[in-house]
Amino acid sequence: MSARTPGARLPYPVVLTLLAAALGAAATAGIGAGSVALAAGDVWGIVAHRVVPALVEPTWPRVRETIVMDVRAPRVLLCGVAGAGLSVCGMALQALVRNPLADPMLLGVSSGASVGAVLVLVLNVSLFGAFSLPLAAFAGALAALCLVYSLARSGGRMTTVRLVLAGVATAEVLSAIAGYLIVTSGDPRKAESAMRWMLGGFGGTTWDLVPIPAAAVLLGTVALLGVSRPLNLLLAGEEAAASMGLNVHRFRAWLFVLVALVIGAVVAVSGAIGFVGLMLPHVVRLLAGADHRRALPAAALLGAAFLITADLAARTLIAPEEIPVGILTALVGGPFFLWLMRRKAAR
Numbered sequence: 001m002s003a004r005t006p007g008a009r010l011p012y013p014v015v016l017t018l019l020a021a022a023l024g025a026a027a028t029a030g031i032g033a034g035s036v037a038l039a040a041g042d043v044w045g046i047v048a049h050r051v052v053p054a055l056v057e058p059t060w061p062r063v064r065e066t067i068v069m070d071v072r073a074p075r076v077l078l079c080g081v082a083g084a085g086l087s088v089c090g091m092a093l094q095a096l097v098r099n100p101l102a103d104p105m106l107l108g109v110s111s112g113a114s115v116g117a118v119l120v121l122v123l124n125v126s127l128f129g130a131f132s133l134p135l136a137a138f139a140g141a142l143a144a145l146c147l148v149y150s151l152a153r154s155g156g157r158m159t160t161v162r163l164v165l166a167g168v169a170t171a172e173v174l175s176a177i178a179g180y181l182i183v184t185s186g187d188p189r190k191a192e193s194a195m196r197w198m199l200g201g202f203g204g205t206t207w208d209l210v211p212i213p214a215a216a217v218l219l220g221t222v223a224l225l226g227v228s229r230p231l232n233l234l235l236a237g238e239e240a241a242a243s244m245g246l247n248v249h250r251f252r253a254w255l256f257v258l259v260a261l262v263i264g265a266v267v268a269v270s271g272a273i274g275f276v277g278l279m280l281p282h283v284v285r286l287l288a289g290a291d292h293r294r295a296l297p298a299a300a301l302l303g304a305a306f307l308i309t310a311d312l313a314a315r316t317l318i319a320p321e322e323i324p325v326g327i328l329t330a331l332v333g334g335p336f337f338l339w340l341m342r343r344k345a346a347r
Contacts, residue, residue, distance in 0.1 A: 087303025090277020112144025275333020
């Protein structure tokens with residue numbers, strides 16, 4: 001297969017190489033920046049020493065290794081995982097509903113996951129132990145996605161306006177429910193903890209929080225790559241996909257569950273971070289084309305690099321105070337959404 005696809009400005013291997021380099025640079029800056037600044041050489045030396053102790057002789061104070069490996073590295077890794085998951089799921093949703101405005105936040109998925117997470121925090125639910133929060137977030141995400149889809153299809157064929165209106169309305173209602181639960185919790189500590197899910201952020205990340213979302217994003221991305229052909233067929237329309245032998249309704253239902261699982265796992269540790277899944281798929285299609293076999297890996301790399309950079313800005317812009325990263329992504333994504341709406345209307 002040719003390395004160049006229609007609409008791609010660079011050969012695909014070059015695009016992946018550049019995105020991987022951007023991810024590496026963002027991760028290095030994310031780990032090195034802070035109240036104790038670290039050079040890139042020190043960052044990678046400490047990481048290499050922890051992975052293979054015989055590879056690098058430690059010449060740094062022990063406290064610097066603690067800062068890198070126990071404080072900053074898990075946070076940067078979780079940012080990368082969350083960014084990759086949101087970007088990949090956004091691309092899948094846009095193909096699934098054939099709508100370039102689809103996004104986990106705009107379709108109410110993030111708000112549904114937040115309600116599930118807030119319920120667990122406020123009510124102190126521990127029925128499934130450590131899995132209670134991710135499971136509740138997944139259930140909320142799936143319920144919200146199914147509700148929006150059913151509302152958008154009611155009364156006839158689903159349109160862009162109906163889908164966006166149903167998603168925005170559902171997201172607003174679910175956000176209000178989550179806010180009500182926080183206000184009436186009666187416990188300031190629980191309310192403060194739950195508020196994190198509403199604004200989005202990665203403060204206080206530890207290694208214990210990384211495995212579940214990392215596994216969900218990795219397995220979800222592999223599964224989406226496995227169904228790249230059906231996703232490509234959906235871009236041509238439901239009728240065309242059905243004529244090629246695809247059971248559209250069954251495939252869409254299965255993929256809704258998969259997307260809800262990934263988004264639920266991400267929101268459970270990051271809170272509701274909007275617009276990542278809206279913006280980055282459009283950028284990826286400009287770089288790598290619309291074929292999901294090529295676009296999904298590129299979306300994962302770009303999403304990881306973008307959210308690591310956004311979190312770095314959230315930590316450093318008004319240091320020592322920290323801006324919730326969801327606020328920064330909204331400040332960038334809001335104008336992008338308006339531009340996309342205007343561009344679509346012009347077409």
